[in-house]
Amino acid sequence: MAKQKCVLAYSGGLDTSVMIQWLIDTFDCEVIAVCGNLGQKDELEGLEEKALKTGAVKAYIEDLQEEYITDYIYPVLKAGAVYENKYLLGTSHGRPLIAKRMVEIARKEGATMVAHGATGKGNDQVRFELTFMALAPDLTIISPWKDDRWTLTSREECIEYAEAHNIPLTVSKEKIYSEDANIWHISHEGGELEDPGNEPLDTVYTKSTLLEEAPDTPEYVEIDFEKGVPVGIDGERMSSALALVEKLNNLGAKHAIGQIDIVENRLVGIKSRGVYETPGGTILYAAHQNLEELTLDRDTFHEKQKLALTYADLVYDGKWFTPLREAIDAFVDSTQESVTGKVRLKLYKGNIVPAGAWSKNSLYVDELASFDDVELYDQKDAGGFIRCFGLPMKVEGMRHRKEL
Known part of the structure; x- marks a missing residue:
């Protein structure tokens, strides 16, 4: 009787490096390792x-890099989605794509199981499993960590x-960061970073220049957009x-x-x-927002900002393949019909x-923005x-005075 097959999300990192043998021993199965190339470069060697x-x-x-950018990164960019005012969702929107490809390979190979190395304390477990x-x-x-x-x-x-077991690793007990790298970003967690009171060491930064070492001369860049999508x-x-x-990664990293x-x-x-x-x-993100400031009307712009919070939560929470995300995409794509143009930015020591x-x-409209009568x-x-707009406040004020 043929053995069952299990498709494992494989990075070659610490967790998945020790899971292949564990899966074989525990489930008496054949393991098919799947790694999505999202731009992690050196990590893919060998x-x-x-x-x-x-x-x-x-x-x-x-190699999923182009699909990752056009079908996952760009929709999130157009939505303006940022998690908790800072995080540009670099790990979050990569996981559903990898999981989708794992399902496709599972169908091709006749596998009955899918596995991942995400821990039971993190977000990636949810992103993988909701997609499955x-x-x-x-x-x-x-999910071995929960088994x-x-x-x-x-x-x-x-x-x-x-x-x-003589499994080669790129981590050690001295430097034990948990990192996720792709074409969009790199994340660093663990080690001394687990104490919020510790300033990050200079050695943490691997994708970009240290702020103190960035050029003393600013540099300008112009970005062309068509319907919200950067093209030039x-x-x-x-x-x-x-x-x-x-190209933008190299430029941004430099500064x-x-x-x-x-x-x-x-x-x-x-x-x-x-x-x-x-x-x-x-x-x-900075360029796209600057262009939207020119091209979106007030009501649409404000409603889009509200939905951006919901969109960010959906992506962060692993709810990519949901009707709500698709519905918000439809709204966003409608707003982007007018977001065509060019933006110039000045880059200087971490600032845009x-x-x-x-x-x-x-x-x-120039004449409307001026102080002159037109x-x-x-x-x-x-x-x-103003009298109509403020009437409810005026009535409330009158009532308040009577109470006094």
Whole structure:
């Protein structure tokens, strides 16, 4: 009788490096390792060979970078979604794509199980499992960290297990950050960062320049958008979304753009401290908002800001494949019909300073914005408007005086 097959979300990092053999021993199954290439670069080197040597029967290294940017990052960018005012959701919107590809490979390989290495204290467990539930409710989900048969209860114990089984690692007991890197960002958690009273060490930053070492001369960049989607830099139309993000990453990293230190509220109820680097993404968010300020009317702009909070929660909470996210996307796409134009920004030592914005769809009218009387606006009309607008407050004030 053929063995069951399990598709494992494989990164080659600490947790998944020790899980292949554990899955084989625990479930007597064949393990198929799947790694989504979202732009983690050096981490992918030798990954297929490593997975096969540690027991996997197959290893898929899937290049998902372009799909990740166009179908996951850009919708979140257009929505203006930011979690708790700081986090640009760099890990959050990568997980549903990886999980979706795992389901596709599970169908192709005839697998009955899917597994991931996310811990029971984090957000990624939810993001993976909700995607599995939405796209393949018939598959059995294995989460070793929540399984009673999993006896490795700390990262230190996982390291000792790996060393005992000659599994090569890129972490050590001296530097034990939990990191997630992709084309959009890199996150750093653990180690001395677990104490919010500790300032991050300079060695934490690996994607961008230290603020003190950023150039002393500012640099300008111009970004072209079409219907809310970035398409060009400094007058040059980019060949792909990947090329555009990579170019902005290099520019932002040079000027220490996009470094944040946050104590965020995880979905599971735990506060977690993390350091994130999102150089190119931070530039794109600033540019996109500047263009929307020109092209969206007040009511639409304000309603979109409200929905951005909901959208950020949906993405953070792993609810990508939901009717509500799709419905908000439809609203956002409608608002982006007019968001075409160019934005200039000045980058200087971690700061992004607006330096101009232009759009054929601009709602900014010079003569209306001036202090001069113009045909379009009669200042005397404001008197009646204010009397009507403030009437409820006036009535409330009259009642209050009577009470006094």
